[in-house]
Amino acid sequence: MSSSTEITIVGAGPYGLSIAAHLKHLGLGFRIVGSPMHTWRTHMPKGMHLKSAGLSATLFDPERKFSLKDYCRQHGLPYEDEGLPISLELFTQYGMAFQQRFAPQLEEAKLVSLQKLREGFELTLDNGERFTSGKVVLAVGIDYFRYVPAPLKSLHSEHYSHSAEHHDLAKFAGKDVAIIGSGSSAIDMAVLLNEVGARPTLVARRKTLNFNQKEGRTRGMLSRLLAPMSGLGPGWKNLLCASAPGLFRYLPDQARIRITKDFLGPSGAWFIQERLDKVPVMLGQRLFSASSTQDKASLYFVDASDKISELEVDHVVAATGYKADLGSISFLSPEIRLQMRTIGNTPRLSANFESSVPGIYFAGPSTANNFGPLMRFALGAGYTSRKLTRHLFQTTDERGNVAGRPQAAVSSQYQP
Ligand SMILES: Cc1cc2nc3c(=O)[nH]c(=O)nc-3n(C[C@H](O)[C@H](O)[C@H](O)COP(=O)(O)OP(=O)(O)OC[C@H]3O[C@@H](n4cnc5c(N)ncnc54)[C@H](O)[C@@H]3O)c2cc1C
Numbered sequence: 308m309s310s311s312t313e314i315t316i317v318g319a320g321p322y323g324l325s326i327a328a329h330l331k332h333l334g335l336g337f338r339i340v341g342s343p344m345h346t347w348r349t350h351m352p353k354g355m356h357l358k359s360a361g362l363s364a365t366l367f368d369p370e371r372k373f374s375l376k377d378y379c380r381q382h383g384l385p386y387e388d389e390g391l392p393i394s395l396e397l398f399t400q401y402g403m404a405f406q407q408r409f410a411p412q413l414e415e416a417k418l419v420s421l422q423k424l425r426e427g428f429e430l431t432l433d434n435g436e437r438f439t440s441g442k443v444v445l446a447v448g449i450d451y452f453r454y455v456p457a458p459l460k461s462l463h464s465e466h467y468s469h470s471a472e473h474h475d476l477a478k479f480a481g482k483d484v485a486i487i488g489s490g491s492s493a494i495d496m497a498v499l500l501n502e503v504g505a506r507p508t509l510v511a512r513r514k515t516l517n518f519n520q521k522e523g524r525t526r527g528m529l530s531r532l533l534a535p536m537s538g539l540g541p542g543w544k545n546l547l548c549a550s551a552p553g554l555f556r557y558l559p560d561q562a563r564i565r566i567t568k569d570f571l572g573p574s575g576a577w578f579i580q581e582r583l584d585k586v587p588v589m590l591g592q593r594l595f596s597a598s599s600t601q602d603k604a605s606l607y608f609v610d611a612s613d614k615i616s617e618l619e620v621d622h623v624v625a626a627t628g629y630k631a632d633l634g635s636i637s638f639l640s641p642e643i644r645l646q647m648r649t650i651g652n653t654p655r656l657s658a659n660f661e662s663s664v665p666g667i668y669f670a671g672p673s674t675a676n677n678f679g680p681l682m683r684f685a686l687g688a689g690y691t692s693r694k695l696t697r698h699l700f701q702t703t704d705e706r707g708n709v710a711g712r713p714q715a716a717v718s719s720q721y722q723p
Contacts, residue, residue: 311439312338313703315430317418318446319343319406321685322671322692325367326444328409329696332369335703338440340414340432344402346448347395350471351492354499356392358491358519358576359684363538364393366405367689373408375401389536390521392578418447422640427666442703444660444695446670451636452629456487458597458606459625466604467597470496470626480504482621485606487594489513490573493626498582500624507586508618510608514591516583517574538686539571548679552690553658555679563676564651570680592616597623631673643667650676659698660691668695 314330316323319341330337342348357364365375375393378401379386406413420431427441453469470492482505486497489511500507519540526536534541537549548555548570555563575583592608599605606618632652633644648655648663656677660668670691675682681690
């Protein structure tokens with residue numbers, strides 16, 4: 308056993324880094340392990356632009372002095388709150404600068420095992436290090452939850468992949484590629500593959516593809532009244548989800564699970580719609596079978612009138628998203644998994660993001676069944692980091708003991 312620490316953050320995406328910035332400000336000791344902005348640097352396609360507007364594409368420092376807008380202003384880069392797409396490269400660069408500034412001590416390592424001790428937890432990293440931590444914040448993102456439709460699993464492994472496996476698409480130039488899905492990542496993937504010289508076909512179960520609307524400063528008073536703008540887009544429902552994630556917990560379980568799943572269904576970004584015109588699209592097609600020959604994959608689809616179609620390609624990309632499931636987080640010990648209460652296969656959390664295993668906290672998309680769809684987006688890191696770190700401050704003393712700090716100390720030092 309090499310060392311012990313009071314708090315460990317696992318994960319260095321928008322959530323982990325925003326939490327780190329808040330803990331640093333509060334003067335609490337912590338370690339942070341992960342690969343900075345890893346999902347954005349490696350699991351999203353080069354050339355992509357975020358669907359989120361500039362206003363929502365940001366990380367959170369407690370003084371709100373280093374938003375994406377501040378970063379762009381400091382570097383003389385073009386920026387608009389809405390209406391100007393944010394490139395993946397820009398958002399990644401900004402996230403890396405945020406990490407340098409607020410979490411320079413980040414340790415590039417992966418947690419491979421988390422065990423419960425009588426007091427606190429034992430963490431084992433992929434570099435062999437073992438240490439104990441009083442509390443652990445799991446901000447590990449979505450990558451454990453990749454979803455691939457069952458029929459694709461009967462293909463040779465080199466004939467299919469999940470969209471998250473691809474950053475540089477140039478390797479597909481000259482190849483026939485089927486992209487399965489109807490959401491933003493499927494549409495982006497199809498367009499970007501076409502633009503690197505591949506021959507993509509987009510195939511979706513839905514009968515239509517949806518695109519979000521371009522928002523700008525030009526909306527009239529009535530339009531703004533009927534559909535006020537929020538970080539999740541226009542509309543009262545969006546505004547409520549964006550501004551009151553704490554209230555979401557009071558809804559019945561089934562309603563929470565349904566809203567989180569259905570909210571802002573699959574849609575592409577407004578700025579990509581025209582570029583999709585050059586890509587063949589097959590809609591209303593349900594994939595029911597797939598088979599591999601030596602060098603090709605054959606896909607079989609059925610439509611609403613039971614007509615069967617076949618598509619032969621070099622490769623299939625499942626841009627079919629993610630299904631959050633606690634059981635897929637491989638580093639959790641069986642004991643922790645058994646003790647953890649769930650809501651829709653994800654951890655059931657207190658108002659402070661603590662799971663039913665005291666001392667283990669979750670942050671990010673896996674918390675959406677508790678705090679609503681806001682948590683599926685980087686934007687949710689604002690509420691999460693304020694709420695979670697204030698709680699950690701109140702319940703952790705300098706030695707890492709779970710003890711109360713006087714409330715007065717909390718209010719005098721930190722008011723989220
Ligand atoms: C194609 C695509 C486009 C998207 N576009 C948008 C968008 O426009 N706007 C938006 O808000 N959201 C978007 N999202 C969703 C976005 O991914 C999440 O909002 C965001 O990444 C969540 O941040 P996070 O910090 O929870 O996780 P992530 O950004 O996924 O970061 C996870 C972190 O955990 C680390 N990690 C994982 N496992 C371990 C481990 N065992 N040990 C140590 N570290 C670990 C990783 O290294 C990484 O640092 C998009 C997602 C996809 C797939």
